[in-house]
Amino acid sequence: MTTVVFGLAVGTWLLAIGLFGSVLATALLGYEYVTGDESFLRVSQAAAGVATGSFVIALLYLTSQFLSGDYTNAYVWDNTANYLPTLYKVTGVYASNAGSILLWAMLTAVVVTTTLLLGRYSTRGTRLSQSLGMGVVTVFAWMLVNDSPFTPLSAEYPSVAANGIPQDGSGLNPLLVDPFMAIHPPITFSAYALMVVPFTVGVTHFVTRLRGTESIFDDWLGSMTRWLRGSWLLLTAAITLGGIWAYRVLGWGGFWSWDPVETSVLIPWLGLTAVLHTLNQYRRSGRYAVLAPAATAALLPLVIYATTVVRSGVFRSVHSFAGGGIGSGVLFLLGTTSTLAVGPAFIHWFRTEQSDAEEASLLDRATIYHAAVLGFILLAFVSLWGLTFPVVRSLASGVEVSVDARYYNLWSFPVVVGMLLAGGMYAQQERFSTRGTVGTAATVLIAALAVGVVLARPEWQLSSTEPFDPVYYRAIGSLSVVTVLPPAVYFAGAWIVRYAGRLRRLTGRQAKLNETGIALIHVGAALLIVSVSFVYVFSTTASVGIVGATELDDTGERIVRDVEGSPYTVEVTNYSPENTPTMTEAAMTPAEAGSVDPSSSVILVKGEVTAVQRFEDTTIAQLNGSRVWVGADSGTVQFEEGSVIVARGTLSDPRSENIDALVYTNGENVGPASAPPTDVYSPRVVDHRFDVQLYRGDTLVADGTVAEQSYRGRDMQTNDPLIERGITGDTYVVGTRTAGGLSIEISRYPLANQIWFGVAVMLVGMGLVFLFDPASGAAGGRRSGNRD
Numbered sequence: 001m002t003t004v005v006f007g008l009a010v011g012t013w014l015l016a017i018g019l020f021g022s023v024l025a026t027a028l029l030g031y032e033y034v035t036g037d038e039s040f041l042r043v044s045q046a047a048a049g050v051a052t053g054s055f056v057i058a059l060l061y062l063t064s065q066f067l068s069g070d071y072t073n074a075y076v077w078d079n080t081a082n083y084l085p086t087l088y089k090v091t092g093v094y095a096s097n098a099g100s101i102l103l104w105a106m107l108t109a110v111v112v113t114t115t116l117l118l119g120r121y122s123t124r125g126t127r128l129s130q131s132l133g134m135g136v137v138t139v140f141a142w143m144l145v146n147d148s149p150f151t152p153l154s155a156e157y158p159s160v161a162a163n164g165i166p167q168d169g170s171g172l173n174p175l176l177v178d179p180f181m182a183i184h185p186p187i188t189f190s191a192y193a194l195m196v197v198p199f200t201v202g203v204t205h206f207v208t209r210l211r212g213t214e215s216i217f218d219d220w221l222g223s224m225t226r227w228l229r230g231s232w233l234l235l236t237a238a239i240t241l242g243g244i245w246a247y248r249v250l251g252w253g254g255f256w257s258w259d260p261v262e263t264s265v266l267i268p269w270l271g272l273t274a275v276l277h278t279l280n281q282y283r284r285s286g287r288y289a290v291l292a293p294a295a296t297a298a299l300l301p302l303v304i305y306a307t308t309v310v311r312s313g314v315f316r317s318v319h320s321f322a323g324g325g326i327g328s329g330v331l332f333l334l335g336t337t338s339t340l341a342v343g344p345a346f347i348h349w350f351r352t353e354q355s356d357a358e359e360a361s362l363l364d365r366a367t368i369y370h371a372a373v374l375g376f377i378l379l380a381f382v383s384l385w386g387l388t389f390p391v392v393r394s395l396a397s398g399v400e401v402s403v404d405a406r407y408y409n410l411w412s413f414p415v416v417v418g419m420l421l422a423g424g425m426y427a428q429q430e431r432f433s434t435r436g437t438v439g440t441a442a443t444v445l446i447a448a449l450a451v452g453v454v455l456a457r458p459e460w461q462l463s464s465t466e467p468f469d470p471v472y473y474r475a476i477g478s479l480s481v482v483t484v485l486p487p488a489v490y491f492a493g494a495w496i497v498r499y500a501g502r503l504r505r506l507t508g509r510q511a512k513l514n515e516t517g518i519a520l521i522h523v524g525a526a527l528l529i530v531s532v533s534f535v536y537v538f539s540t541t542a543s544v545g546i547v548g549a550t551e552l553d554d555t556g557e558r559i560v561r562d563v564e565g566s567p568y569t570v571e572v573t574n575y576s577p578e579n580t581p582t583m584t585e586a587a588m589t590p591a592e593a594g595s596v597d598p599s600s601s602v603i604l605v606k607g608e609v610t611a612v613q614r615f616e617d618t619t620i621a622q623l624n625g626s627r628v629w630v631g632a633d634s635g636t637v638q639f640e641e642g643s644v645i646v647a648r649g650t651l652s653d654p655r656s657e658n659i660d661a662l663v664y665t666n667g668e669n670v671g672p673a674s675a676p677p678t679d680v681y682s683p684r685v686v687d688h689r690f691d692v693q694l695y696r697g698d699t700l701v702a703d704g705t706v707a708e709q710s711y712r713g714r715d716m717q718t719n720d721p722l723i724e725r726g727i728t729g730d731t732y733v734v735g736t737r738t739a740g741g742l743s744i745e746i747s748r749y750p751l752a753n754q755i756w757f758g759v760a761v762m763l764v765g766m767g768l769v770f771l772f773d774p775a776s777g778a779a780g781g782r783r784s785g786n787r788d
Helices: 003-036 040-069 075-081 088-094 096-120 123-147 179-193 196-211 217-250 260-285 292-313 330-351 365-397 406-430 434-454 471-478 479-507 511-536 589-595 752-772
Strands: 540-547 558-562 568-578 604-613 616-625 628-633 646-654 661-664 670-671 685-696 701-713 717-720 722-725 730-738 740-749
Touching: 003 096, 003 123, 040 075, 040 088, 040 096, 040 123, 075 260, 075 365, 088 096, 088 179, 088 330, 096 123, 096 179, 096 196, 123 196, 123 330, 179 217, 196 217, 196 330, 217 260, 217 365, 217 717, 217 752, 260 292, 260 604, 292 330, 292 365, 292 752, 330 558, 365 406, 365 752, 406 434, 406 471, 406 717, 479 511, 479 604, 511 540, 511 740, 511 752, 540 558, 540 568, 589 604, 589 628, 589 661, 589 740, 646 722, 685 722, 685 730, 685 740, 717 730, 730 752
Parallel strands: 628 661
Antiparallel strands: 540 740, 558 568, 568 685, 604 616, 604 646, 616 628, 646 661, 646 670, 685 701, 701 717, 701 722, 722 730, 730 740
């Protein structure tokens, strides 16, 4: 018990040291900014380093507890179990609020401390930026001290601890038992951490301007651009991994459904994309002198808002994993960062009346660029309002309302079409006259509207509408989704033509790779928009019920059913429920049983009978030659030497010199390991698997296994669909057990793989820009041949 208390105390002290170090660093850096006295700089650097080191060690220590199954820690017991593979034991570290905050705090501390220790910038304003960054870390540390991932089990779950140290954990949320979700949170929090310093620099810019001192924004512009591009890469990858997870695990056949958590993560991504565009123009032409730093500062509040949606428990979502609410810490951080992001920027704008607006013709490149940036802001607002309105309405009136996918689609679609036209015009105007560009864009718009009206079949419409819907809903919803195709083709074509023209003029390899990246980002975006638009509208779904499917075995018997309303025929063979873990995997070895606290009531043990002793009414059997024995009433159980048994029974201390532990059982709870009693052990997961063959006419189009997982102690199921991938689309088969057997749903998703390809093209493009931008690429280099 002393070791247990010491182990948990180590984690608690690490968090306390992290809090002390971050508070000290925040205060000293703030003092250095206010006074200009940097005599304490080394102390502030040391304090930040100690805080960061404490968080790193705390995270590693918590991870070691998960890997070793240290169930004296309530957080470990609550988020893992013995049967989980190593990857998913690590996943448990950030499966709930406390571990997630620790991961986020550690990554944020590393980023902020790096800027402090490198000492690249030593201006007075830099100290304010670093103080704000360590202030964010301080809030995280305060949250961890108040909601620690090192709370003893006896304090958090006294009823569980009353029976001794548990030999197994309560398990991990089944939705997280997937390789994509194992890496999704670390990538997401890494993206979030990279936005902290740009936030602090944006806030510092306006504070220093209000005080009449020199801004650091221009000095940090190159570094911020690199960090934000890195954040964009990570966040794009994280959203994509989340979509793939939904496609694989939820069994709903979709990778996007405007679920609150999906939508919330999209908001900072849209904001980040807008910021990168504003920084690009600010760097090249000086435009957006107010908007660029203001938008940069606004990114962190958007990130914290997204976190609030994911982990607050207020927003209903299949993706919400952390119960118990987010706590006051993140809400405090949301309010503070929002105030810092908006307040100084608004006061500066109000006092100076500085504006980003320029005298320009309605359709010149600068105006068109403004329109594109505004489009990202509008899309972010559509998502933000769609999430926030139901909560505000419920708090104000007590009436619960919901915002469905129709709202997001109908308001986002025209904005996306407008952005495609604006982006195409911007690229085309580099080589063609304004008059020619306007004529081309007008032609594309007319073609898009014509296509939208002519091809407005009910099944191709953007959304179903009702007669009492607003006129706007009826007008936009009645258009065919094919409306997006002409603008997307125009957008991609204009950027390809622009790229070809620039490539002929550029001489440097670095500049050419940068231009290649810019072109790939925009072409990939066009492909992604078309694919996402088409995959749902042109998808088809049919289903069939198969009675008796759960009675099939591996004898080769099959059930064949035609799928009504489709050209498919389904054959189902071999139903097999598989347990995870199996009884023999879950059982302890005698060595493990011998180390268990005797106060534990019931255990499951497996071993070879190496000796048998009989008394008047009791027979006891030694397991594996150890000091652990199994005992039972002689009238109900007969043990045989050499046999391997599995037994469940009450663990007791026989107070014998030759026996350390005795597991007392009965005839119903003991049997050979090759055929153990079916009621002895309740498995964690029961995997119901069916072999399925899907035919279209006489052609086999899918052959494999569909499965549904049921989880002990959790009212949920997950599905493993059968996905047959193809160039033109996916055939998607999901099976759900019913009282009479099995329900099979078959969907066809055209262009499904083009979605992933479009994202991959965008990621490759941003990777090239991240590395080879002559002005701020990670590979370095000089300015070369690029214009706005």
